[in-house]
Amino acid sequence: MNIERYLTAHRQGTPGQIFRLLRQGRVTVDDQVVDSPRTDVTSDQQVRVDGLTVTGRQPQYLLFNKPVGFVLNLEPTSQRSLGSLLNSLDQQRSLKALANLPKEAVGLVLASDDERFLADVARQNWRSTLQIVLAGTTVPDLSANVAFQDVTSQVDTVHQTVTVALTTTDVAAGVSALSNLAHANEPVVRTQFGPVALPVDLAVGTYRGLFANEIDALNGPLDLKTE
Numbered sequence: 001m002n003i004e005r006y007l008t009a010h011r012q013g014t015p016g017q018i019f020r021l022l023r024q025g026r027v028t029v030d031d032q033v034v035d036s037p038r039t040d041v042t043s044d045q046q047v048r049v050d051g052l053t054v055t056g057r058q059p060q061y062l063l064f065n066k067p068v069g070f071v072l073n074l075e076p077t078s079q080r081s082l083g084s085l086l087n088s089l090d091q092q093r094s095l096k097a098l099a100n101l102p103k104e105a106v107g108l109v110l111a112s113d114d115e116r117f118l119a120d121v122a123r124q125n126w127r128s129t130l131q132i133v134l135a136g137t138t139v140p141d142l143s144a145n146v147a148f149q150d151v152t153s154q155v156d157t158v159h160q161t162v163t164v165a166l167t168t169t170d171v172a173a174g175v176s177a178l179s180n181l182a183h184a185n186e187p188v189v190r191t192q193f194g195p196v197a198l199p200v201d202l203a204v205g206t207y208r209g210l211f212a213n214e215i216d217a218l219n220g221p222l223d224l225k226t227e
Contacts, residue, residue: 010047017116017117022035024222061114061117066101066107067106074096082097082109096118106204108190110218128167129150131188132181133186136160140182147170152165195214
């Protein structure tokens with residue numbers, strides 16, 4: 001079979017991820033770089049991705065709605081951590097969190113055991129969208145902070161609240177700035193990371209797998225530089 005079908009059969013990612021691996025020269029067959037998806041490969045040849053032998057093990061890609069006060073530790077035995085939320089099957093994975101979020105905030109956090117995916121997404125330097133609900137109808141001014149983009153405020157005169165949202169790559173600074181606003185009685189929520197939004201039907205303290213289109217979007221445009 002050709003190398004594209006081989007990598008698909010051996011669960012090396014979505015079609016987009018496999019195309020990326022080939023174009024970036026990260027696939028070798030018997031120590032020779034292969035970049036064409038039509039290259040034939042046989043069962044007795046040694047296929048590696050990023051120098052690691054292809055085993056057929058399915059990577060895991062997860063999206064959490066992190067509760068307030070929980071840390072990003074993914075060890076199942078760690079109290080008040082993402083690891084404590086995992087089911088028995090996912091507890092066996094060597095997962096790592098992506099998209100850092102302070103424990104005082106809630107919302108979207110990604111995790112995976114696919115080191116290639118984690119590195120590719122980290123290189124994109126995606127912005128996070130953060131928001132908080134304030135009591136009252138006074139709109140705060142965050143325009144002076146150049147680290148924040150797309151700062152918006154939406155006044156709800158019925159419930160007498162203001163929802164403030166911003167995007168930034170400096171999540172810690174964004175969480176701190178929003179948390180310190182007057183009349184901030186609720187935690188900061190990360191509602192989006194890059195192209196992926198927090199699902200409205202994903203309850204706090206639960207998680208689901210990422211869809212193939214979300215994985216490909218998080219990887220960003222194809223860049224032949226892997227560094």
